[in-house]
Amino acid sequence: MKKQIVVVTSGYERFVHWLMAISCLLLCYTGLGMMYKELNFFGAIFGGLKGLKTVHDICAVFFAVGLLLAIQMWWKEAGVFVFPEDWEWIKAGGDYLWHVDHVPETGKYNPGQKMFFLTVALCGLLMICTGFFMWFPHYLPANLMDWVYVLHVLGFVVIFAFFFVHLYLGTIGNPGSVSAMFSGKMELPVLRMLHPKWVKEMEHEGKLMIVEDKK
Amino acid sequence: MSEKIKLYDASKCTACRGCQLACKQWNALKAGQTEHKGTYQNPPTLQPNTYMIIHFQDYVAPEGDVRWLFRKEACMHCTKAACVTVCPSGALYYNKEFKTVGMDREKCIGCKECVSACPFEVPRYDKETEKVYKCDMCETRITNNMNPACVKACPTGALKWLDKDEALKIAEGRVQQLGGDANVYGDKFVGGTHLMYVLKEKMDVYDGIKKDPKVPQSIFVWKNLLKPLSLLAAGGVIGAELIHYMIRGPHKPHPEHYEEAKKQGGA
Ligand code: HEM
Ligand code: SF4
Ligand code: SF4
Ligand code: SF4
Numbered sequence: 001m002k003k004q005i006v007v008v009t010s011g012y013e014r015f016v017h018w019l020m021a022i023s024c025l026l027l028c029y030t031g032l033g034m035m036y037k038e039l040n041f042f043g044a045i046f047g048g049l050k051g052l053k054t055v056h057d058i059c060a061v062f063f064a065v066g067l068l069l070a071i072q073m074w075w076k077e078a079g080v081f082v083f084p085e086d087w088e089w090i091k092a093g094g095d096y097l098w099h100v101d102h103v104p105e106t107g108k109y110n111p112g113q114k115m116f117f118l119t120v121a122l123c124g125l126l127m128i129c130t131g132f133f134m135w136f137p138h139y140l141p142a143n144l145m146d147w148v149y150v151l152h153v154l155g156f157v158v159i160f161a162f163f164f165v166h167l168y169l170g171t172i173g174n175p176g177s178v179s180a181m182f183s184g185k186m187e188l189p190v191l192r193m194l195h196p197k198w199v200k201e202m203e204h205e206g207k208l209m210i211v212e213d214k215k
Numbered sequence: 216m217s218e219k220i221k222l223y224d225a226s227k228c229t230a231c232r233g234c235q236l237a238c239k240q241w242n243a244l245k246a247g248q249t250e251h252k253g254t255y256q257n258p259p260t261l262q263p264n265t266y267m268i269i270h271f272q273d274y275v276a277p278e279g280d281v282r283w284l285f286r287k288e289a290c291m292h293c294t295k296a297a298c299v300t301v302c303p304s305g306a307l308y309y310n311k312e313f314k315t316v317g318m319d320r321e322k323c324i325g326c327k328e329c330v331s332a333c334p335f336e337v338p339r340y341d342k343e344t345e346k347v348y349k350c351d352m353c354e355t356r357i358t359n360n361m362n363p364a365c366v367k368a369c370p371t372g373a374l375k376w377l378d379k380d381e382a383l384k385i386a387e388g389r390v391q392q393l394g395g396d397a398n399v400y401g402d403k404f405v406g407g408t409h410l411m412y413v414l415k416e417k418m419d420v421y422d423g424i425k426k427d428p429k430v431p432q433s434i435f436v437w438k439n440l441l442k443p444l445s446l447l448a449a450g451g452v453i454g455a456e457l458i459h460y461m462i463r464g465p466h467k468p469h470p471e472h473y474e475e476a477k478k479q480g481g482a
Binding site: 034035040050052095096097134137142147149150154158161163168173174189190192193 | 331
């Protein structure tokens with residue numbers, strides 16, 4: 001069987017992805033270091049807990065920029081559900097939970113990916129808003145401010161759990177997909193599996209960029 | 216040594232502010248320039264460099280006479296201290312001997328979480344040092360068998376540093392003696408405070424006093440529910456993935472995905 005390699009992401013897309021991913025990971029790491037006194041030692045690599053907090057503050061800015069760029073870039077493709085095709089996919093469990101011979105085709109991103117994107121976008125915005133007020137707690141009445149902290153941690157609960165879902169599905173859960181975020185290329189069969197309709201559209205429009213033909 | 220309380224008897228206080236000055240002096244806190252606003256209360260509020268103030272208040276009693284009320288405001292040293300619960304760095308802690316709330320400023324990271332949590336609006340954040348400041352009951356003094364600086368300075372006996380049982384007894388006795396609306400403030404909320412007042416008037420009369428201070432409910436949701444949930448949820452996800460990987464295995468292209476011409480389903 002032929003192994004064709006296709007260009008799937010631009011450098012800009014990968015830049016935005018990693019800007020958001022790295023800052024988000026550091027935010028989770030530093031956030032954990034503050035939430036659990038037992039994990040205060042996470043600060044050691046930043047010269048103490050004060051340094052850890054500073055890293056959280058700085059990463060917050062990078063994360064906010066990354067998230068806004070990501071929303072702007074991916075909103076159309078990953079932010080809106082298209083019915084009924086997305087619903088068909090969900091009913092079939094997307095081939096992830098049980099075997100499906102022919103999985104309903106969806107747009108560039110399937111509903112699972114859309115749900116992940118929307119979760120990151122909404123929780124990310126929540127983190128930015130709540131985090132902002134945690135910098136300036138006097139901007140809000142005290143009894144409202146109390147719940148801002150709760151929302152910040154609620155967002156963390158969701159983001160932290162989803163991070164592991166994303167990590168699994170982006171690597172060993174879907175072998176061959178991770179290269180999209182490193183080299184920006186993917187093997188055609190994997191691409192067909194993950195983004196069938198998109199491949200067809202690109203083929204149709206003659207935009208499919210095949211860079212290598214391995215026999 | 217046992218649990219101790221600083222008892223402030225408003226009925227004995229002459230508002231000389233010796234305690235306020237002693238506090239500044241012992242803690243080496245600079246004075247700040249303030250404006251005269253028609254009251255002796257100065258500075259107007261607690262500040263990063265003012266851990267305690269005496270409130271001055273002109274109160275027109277229902278009987279028609281004007282009374283001059285005084286009240287010492289400072290950290291109340293709660294038994295259930297919201298600030299200690301939220302502080303991520305361990306900068307705020309309970310003194311093991313006296314159950315007061317001490318502060319290790321070295322450790323403070325200036326996150327301001329205690330500022331929002333404290334039901335008495337006590338901790339004050341300083342932009343310059345990026346740290347928070349509050350009364351620590353003169354921890355270095357009390358652990359060396361001395362009275363807090365304010366207690367030491369008080370010429371009238373309005374301030375006392377006593378064993379808890381004794382303090383409560385004295386406070387009750389004083390309330391009986393004063394009669395009328397006199398009452399004890401501090402024993403009924405946040406598990407009891409370690410700065411308690413004997414007030415001459417009903418609590419509601421005093422400006423700026425907290426009538427129903429509580430550890431915010433949100434802190435329970437935050438620290439007791441969501442905090443453990445964050446690790447549980449992530450652990451659950453990782454567990455589910457392991458099971459998925461073993462039972463269902465990684466997601467691989469179907470044969471149809473390898474063939475150019477054939478109909479291609481997604482997955
Ligand atoms: C993916 C994004 C983020 C995650 C996962 C995250 C996570 C956390 C966690 C777990 C905590 C500790 C809460 C506790 O003490 O229990 C925290 C604290 C905090 N976060 Fe975030 N956060 C994120 C984004 C942000 C953003 C965007 C901002 C600012 C705009 C921000 C500002 C803060 C502040 C001010 C604190 C209090 C401690 C400090 O001053 O560093 N966070 N965060
Ligand atoms: S009064 Fe505020 S700062 Fe003082 S112990 Fe209670 S919660 Fe903490
Ligand atoms: S500002 Fe300082 S004392 Fe207050 S909660 Fe944060 S680390 Fe603790
Ligand atoms: S030193 Fe004593 S009398 Fe003077 S203001 Fe303080 S508590 Fe009142």
